Amino acid sequence: MVLMTAIIRLSTQTEQQRHENSRLQSQIATLQGEIDKTEQNALLETAQKDGQRSKAVSYLADIQSKLKRINEYMSKRGLRNISFRKLNIDEKPKSETKLYADFNNYLDRLVTTIAYTPMGYPRLSSFTSFFGSRGNPFDFGGSEFHPGIDFSGHKGDPVKCTASGRVIFAGRAGGYGNCVKIRHNNNIETWYGHLSKINVKEGQRVDVGQLIGKVGSTGRSTGPHLHYEIRKNGQPVNPKQYLSLNL
Ligand SMILES: [Zn+2]
Missing domain, CATH: 2.70.70.10 (Glucose Permease (Domain IIA))
Structure with missing residues (x-):
């Protein structure tokens, strides 16, 4: 009964309606394709971002280990280490801006300490x-x-x-x-x-x-x-x- 009704309804469609129908269908198909493309691009972008992120994370780890070495050099000179809260760069930080700000603050303290620590020669001679x-x-x-x-x-x-x-x-x-x-x-x-x-x-x-x-x-x-x-x-x-x- 349902099928019969459908057939009747289809057969009563005018040429114009059919034309409109197929136009809409093709529009939907095009749109569907666009969405797929957008999704793909989004996925690619995310992958790229992830790639850059892992690069950034490895740079930060590098910076951290170098800061530790500077601390060691200073402690060998009998200077107090500049303590810095261990920056958890392996985990996704709540905010990357906060992470960079932490590093920046640490470097500020380091720069001050270096400026106020005797280093080098008061005059270049033997x-x-x-x-x-x-x-x-x-x-x-x-x-x-x-x-x-x-x-x-x-x-x-x-x-x-x-x-x-x-x-x-x-x-x-x-x-x-x-x-x-x-x-x-x-x-x-x-x-x-x-x-x-x-x-x-x-x-x-x-x-x-x-x-x-x-x-x-x-x-x-x-x-x-x-x-x-x-x-x-x-x-x-x-x-x-x-x-x-x-x-
Ligand atoms: Zn002397």
């Missing part, structure tokens, strides 16, 4: 005396403890601070002659002795690499040179470990 026990230059045959490294130089050569910080002393200091003392992070100080000229004032903030004075031979000195000393918690430490990153 050493004339190392840290530790040495023959007393004033008393032939005797020995003394040398608390820093001496750099060769001529009177007037520039002396630059090896880290950012605050000048805690600028003036005459007994055997050190004209001396500049700068306090940095982690209870670390750098001292620059025998200067012929002092270019900074007590209390002044200085940036890494800033000119703080000139090489001289003031105080207990046998000739123009720079005495460079690093003190941690009030005790002199071997500046050698602060001269390069590879030790």
